[in-house]
Amino acid sequence: MRSARSVYPEATEALRADIAGQVFIPGDPSYDQARQAWQLTVDQQPAVVVEAASTADVVAAVRFARSQGLRIAPQGTGHGAAPLEPLDSALLLRTSRLRGVRIDPDNRTARADAGALWQGVTIPASDHGLAPLAGTSLLVGVTGYTLGGGIGWLARRYGLAANSVTAAEIVTPDGQLVRTDPEHHPDLFWAVRGGGGSVGVLTALEMLLYPVPELYAGVLFFPVQRAAEVLQSWNEWVASVPDEVTSIGRILHVPPLPTVPDQLRGRAFAMVEAAYVGNEHTGADLIAPLRKLGPEMDTFATIPPPALSQLHMDPTEPVPAVGDGALLTDFPPAAVDALVEQVGADADTMLISIEVRHLDGALRRPEAYGGALPALDAGYALYGTGVAATPEAVATVGGQAQALKGVLAPWHASYTYYNLADTPAPAQALLPPDSYQRLRQIKTSHDPDDAIISAHPV
Numbered sequence: 001m002r003s004a005r006s007v008y009p010e011a012t013e014a015l016r017a018d019i020a021g022q023v024f025i026p027g028d029p030s031y032d033q034a035r036q037a038w039q040l041t042v043d044q045q046p047a048v049v050v051e052a053a054s055t056a057d058v059v060a061a062v063r064f065a066r067s068q069g070l071r072i073a074p075q076g077t078g079h080g081a082a083p084l085e086p087l088d089s090a091l092l093l094r095t096s097r098l099r100g101v102r103i104d105p106d107n108r109t110a111r112a113d114a115g116a117l118w119q120g121v122t123i124p125a126s127d128h129g130l131a132p133l134a135g136t137s138l139l140v141g142v143t144g145y146t147l148g149g150g151i152g153w154l155a156r157r158y159g160l161a162a163n164s165v166t167a168a169e170i171v172t173p174d175g176q177l178v179r180t181d182p183e184h185h186p187d188l189f190w191a192v193r194g195g196g197g198s199v200g201v202l203t204a205l206e207m208l209l210y211p212v213p214e215l216y217a218g219v220l221f222f223p224v225q226r227a228a229e230v231l232q233s234w235n236e237w238v239a240s241v242p243d244e245v246t247s248i249g250r251i252l253h254v255p256p257l258p259t260v261p262d263q264l265r266g267r268a269f270a271m272v273e274a275a276y277v278g279n280e281h282t283g284a285d286l287i288a289p290l291r292k293l294g295p296e297m298d299t300f301a302t303i304p305p306p307a308l309s310q311l312h313m314d315p316t317e318p319v320p321a322v323g324d325g326a327l328l329t330d331f332p333p334a335a336v337d338a339l340v341e342q343v344g345a346d347a348d349t350m351l352i353s354i355e356v357r358h359l360d361g362a363l364r365r366p367e368a369y370g371g372a373l374p375a376l377d378a379g380y381a382l383y384g385t386g387v388a389a390t391p392e393a394v395a396t397v398g399g400q401a402q403a404l405k406g407v408l409a410p411w412h413a414s415y416t417y418y419n420l421a422d423t424p425a426p427a428q429a430l431l432p433p434d435s436y437q438r439l440r441q442i443k444t445s446h447d448p449d450d451a452i453i454s455a456h457p458v
């Protein structure tokens with residue numbers, strides 16, 4: 001494989017002439033901007049960046065990379081860039097200009113080009129009373145999120161986003177564009193549903209949409225000093241709720257930024273965020289036990305699906321963040337205490353957000369025709385993150401995220417969750433063992449030279 005500086009300029013010029021999109025190499029004035037991931041702590045230094053403007057550009061870029069002995073790292077937003085291996089012998093293939101989305105309300109499906117963000121699907125689908133299985137932020141890319149499984153606000157009712165994929169279009173490592181679905185290239189179709197993007201460059205995904213006529217959702221805020229009581233009560237409560245309720249128990253240390261609303265700025269909270277697929281009357285009954293705890297703020301209301309993106313208050317601009325996650329089998333009182341001691345009111349922590357997502361429900365029921373990640377064999381997903389603007393802060397915050405994972409190690413599941421694994425980890429650590437074995441066979445047969453770099457290597 002070649003190093004960053006050794007791509008022949010003539011070859012790059014030929015690629016520039018060949019595609020509608022743009023090509024950047026080190027030294028070009030816009031190279032730094034083109035290589036920048038959404039995740040600002042990541043300093044990716046690819047040999048070439050191609051910003052594809054069409055599917056044909058993706059095909060051309062893959063063929064170019066192979067002819068030049070470069071590996072290929074597909075990327076939409078760079079939300080998931082933190083665990084990537086070094087890209088100095090790679091072509092970074094940005095799909096961010098491929099944002100086309102088509103909603104088919106009659107068949108309740110959507111088609112999203114590889115660079116589409118969830119807002120591009122969720123907002124127009126909502127006009128038809130439908131919703132995709134988007135995550136907490138509508139600025140995350142449809143493709144990376146879905147390739148890793150995808151846990152969103154409707155997850156306990158409708159499962160992982162990967163299981164709702166009906167077709168994927170992929171440029172294989174030998175530069176062929178193929179359409180995959182249950183009848184065509186079923187092995188590739190299986191691999192991309194939860195196994196990450198290791199077998200090719202996706203150019204489009206098709207997926208099911210779900211009718212969501214009513215949605216009752218919001219956040220209960222309590223002072224962080226009540227974290228143990230609130231998280232414990234939340235955990236007792238989740239055992240009683242139907243699959244229509246998806247919720248997160250959380251500690252949030254809100255930064256003292258001028259952009260933050262007055263009532264939150266610089267304060268710390270224990271919170272319960274929840275979404276109920278149903279009407280306000282039943283939803284209010286369901287959350288009554290938590291309301292009885294006397295929250296300081298209560299934002300529950302009937303909302304349309306796009307407003308779910310306000311619940312978790314994810315950043316809307318690129319940030320220098322460091323974090324990591326794990327799947328937990330259980331979250332008993334001893335685990336609650338361990339978490340609160342590590343990141344609660346009395347802890348000296350730079351972690352801003354520490355969340356525990358309730359899984360189970362449809363997430364735990366293996367989908368008969370599912371792919372590489374047919375279900376999550378775990379009760380909860382843990383994720384802790386903080387802002388880190390300097391290398392020292394990256395080390396400190398990263399260490400604290402690992403320490404948080406460490407104190408909850410007695411409850412770790414046998415594998416972790418692809419999308420929330422933000423430190424380098426092989427796909428083997430993120431999939432059930434039999435899935436990993438099959439994924440490895442498919443990867444070896446379709447990409448014997450390991451040309452495609454995925455977030456977690458196979």
Ligand SMILES: Cc1cc2nc3c(=O)[nH]c(=O)nc-3n(C[C@H](O)[C@H](O)[C@H](O)COP(=O)(O)OP(=O)(O)OC[C@H]3O[C@@H](n4cnc5c(N)ncnc54)[C@H](O)[C@@H]3O)c2cc1C
Pocket residue numbers: 074075076077078079080081084095114134135136137139140141142143144145146147148149150151152196197198200201202203314315419420453454455456
């Ligand atoms: C603010 C925030 C909120 C989040 N919320 C959730 C959530 O609610 N639920 C959840 O499950 N996850 C969540 N995540 C994690 C998120 O799903 C992952 O970071 C995911 O990888 C992001 O996908 P992306 O396409 O935006 O990122 P990218 O960094 O562009 O892509 C991530 C990886 O996906 C693969 N990939 C992307 N495009 C292609 C392609 N065209 N072909 C082949 N492979 C490709 C590559 O391996 C790439 O490295 C969140 C992350 C952030 C930062």
